Amino acid sequence: MTTEKIKKWIEKAKSAPSGGNAQPWSVAFESTPGQVAFRLKIDESYRKKKSPMDVKGSAAALALGSFAFNLEVAAAHDGFKLQKTTYIEGSDLWSSSAILSFVESSEVLPEVDLQALENRFTNRLAFESKPIPEKLRNKIKQTIESSENVNIFEFHENKMAFAKELMRLEKIRWQNPFLLGGFLKEISFGRKDKSRGDKIPLSQLGIPLQDQVLLRVLVYIPPIRYMFRMGFHKIPVYQGVVKPVKYCDRVFFLQAKHHDFKNCFQFGKEFQKIWIYVNQEKVSFQPLAASFIALNYWLDPENNFYTKKQRLEIKSVTESIRSKFSLDLSQLAIGFRVGHTDGEFGRAPRKEVNLQEEPGLLERYIHSEV
Numbered sequence: 122m123t124t125e126k127i128k129k130w131i132e133k134a135k136s137a138p139s140g141g142n143a144q145p146w147s148v149a150f151e152s153t154p155g156q157v158a159f160r161l162k163i164d165e166s167y168r169k170k171k172s173p174m175d176v177k178g179s180a181a182a183l184a185l186g187s188f189a190f191n192l193e194v195a196a197a198h199d200g201f202k203l204q205k206t207t208y209i210e211g212s213d214l215w216s217s218s219a220i221l222s223f224v225e226s227s228e229v230l231p232e233v234d235l236q237a238l239e240n241r242f243t244n245r246l247a248f249e250s251k252p253i254p255e256k257l258r259n260k261i262k263q264t265i266e267s268s269e270n271v272n273i274f275e276f277h278e279n280k281m282a283f284a285k286e287l288m289r290l291e292k293i294r295w296q297n298p299f300l301l302g303g304f305l306k307e308i309s310f311g312r313k314d315k316s317r318g319d320k321i322p323l324s325q326l327g328i329p330l331q332d333q334v335l336l337r338v339l340v341y342i343p344p345i346r347y348m349f350r351m352g353f354h355k356i357p358v359y360q361g362v363v364k365p366v367k368y369c370d371r372v373f374f375l376q377a378k379h380h381d382f383k384n385c386f387q388f389g390k391e392f393q394k395i396w397i398y399v400n401q402e403k404v405s406f407q408p409l410a411a412s413f414i415a416l417n418y419w420l421d422p423e424n425n426f427y428t429k430k431q432r433l434e435i436k437s438v439t440e441s442i443r444s445k446f447s448l449d450l451s452q453l454a455i456g457f458r459v460g461h462t463d464g465e466f467g468r469a470p471r472k473e474v475n476l477q478e479e480p481g482l483l484e485r486y487i488h489s490e491v
Contacts, residue, residue: 122152126199128476133195135471136239137393139184140410141172141307142321142469146188149479155225157201158482159192161185162218164475173303174410176417176424178214179385179453186389189221191238196223197231207486208383217382220486233397241396244405245328247368248460257402258371261395261459265375270387274448276372283446284366289438290411291362295354298346299426300414305340321469332360365407369460372409377453380420385453392455399459409456415439419451 127150139145145167149160163181175181193203201223211217252258265273276283294300309320323333335357339346349357366372375392377384399406418427418435427435439450448454 122154122157124152127152127157130192130195130199131474131476133235133238134188134192135474136241137184137187137191138241138396138408139187140175140180140413141304142319143167143172143181143184143307144319144472144474145171145181145184146474147477148474149477149482151479151482153483156204156223156483156487157196158220158222158487160218160220160479160482161189163215168215172307173300173426174413174417177420179380179416179420180413182214182217182382182385183389183392183453183455185219186386186391187393188389189219189386190390190393192221194231194233194238195235197229198235200225200227200229202226202229205487208386209486210382214382214385219382219386220482222483222487232394233401237397237401241400242405243407244462245326245365245407246462247364248370248405248458248462250368250370251461253370253399253404253459253461254402257399257404257459260398261373264395264398265391268387268391270378270384271391272376272378274374274376274446276374276446277370279446280366280369280372283372283442284362286438286442286445287362287366287409287411288358289434290414291358292354293414293427293431293434294411295349295357297426297428297431301339301346301349305336308336308340310337310340319472325469328360332357362409362411365409365458369407369458371460372456372458374409374412374448374454374456376448380453388453392457396457403461404459405462407458409458412450412454412456415450416453 131148135144135146145163147162147164151158163178163185167181168178171178172180196203203221204224205222207220209218209220262273262275265271294304307320308326309322323336326333375388377388396406415435415438417424418432419439442448442450
């Protein structure tokens with residue numbers, strides 16, 4: 122087992138999605154002939170500059186799961202099978218980790234083509250209204266229904282009624298200075314941005330030119346942001362929620378059954394798996410993350426960046442969605458829309474993964490019971 126082979130797996134794994142392209146993974150490994158183990162955890166540097174949308178590390182743990190799915194696929198293409206996953210639950214998500222053990226096997230069958238990991242794409246433009254293949258729709262639902270950690274909700278005929286509720290959360294994002302400022306910091310606006318390796322390039326957001334101009338104005342002339350408190354929020358809310366939901370075939374939401382590290386991690390694996398499945402059918406996929414606005418309140422009700430009015434609105438939206446659609450936004454949930462389109466936007470740039478060796482990893486967690 123060579124370090125070069127391990128680095129090749131990591132290179133494929135790091136194409137996984139993460140909120141704001143933060144790439145919050147920390148990776149350590151130990152290998153012996155025919156076996157290798159990895160420890161995946163949230164990188165300490167991410168915690169220091171985490172997104173305002175990730176109060177307790179939920180989004181970062183989800184990203185680790187997506188990374189793990191890619192890692193498993195890359196290993197399988199080299200004849201290594203995932204033998205065991207051990208979850209080390211810390212006092213919180215930040216201090217937890219997952220140990221993945223792979224063994225050489227002649228029986229392993231990769232779930233997807235290796236190139237599919239790097240070909241993953243998203244699109245924030247209008248989709249065609251024609252339905253996605255019934256076979257793909259069933260595959261999405263069956264994938265989640267067979268999971269022990271995730272539930273799935275589908276919105277088709279009722280998608281616009283659901284969008285009306287999400288609009289209330291999206292309004293908070295654009296009117297809250299902390300959330301809006303955090304969102305703008307996740308975008309790279311040019312070559313002079315020294316942090317662009319872990320940001321989303323403006324050109325790859327997949328939004329119309331006029332929206333790109335608006336974002337630039339908001340960055341370079343901050344006082345303009347106050348216009349969203351005077352009713353101008355309706356423009357980005359329409360572009361960010363109403364238009365995407367209206368111009369697509371349907372919307373799905375996934376929800377973790379419990380909010381611990383294992384469930385968040387498994388949630389991420391299922392989310393990435395579905396994204397790859399959808400793209401392999403030449404169907405577009407766009408995440409919908411307004412639910413994190415509510416989750417951040419419920420995980421930390423005393424946080425000081427929501428106003429009293431916004432807290433009351435989050436409680437109202439959560440109760441309304443729970444009663445009308447049975448989806449509970451007080452738990453980890455993320456949505457995505459699917460549909461046909463002629464355009465696609467590739468993944469944002471990736472930074473190098475700081476791969477560390479951890480002697481004793483196999484002995485402590487794989488060759489003996491934890």
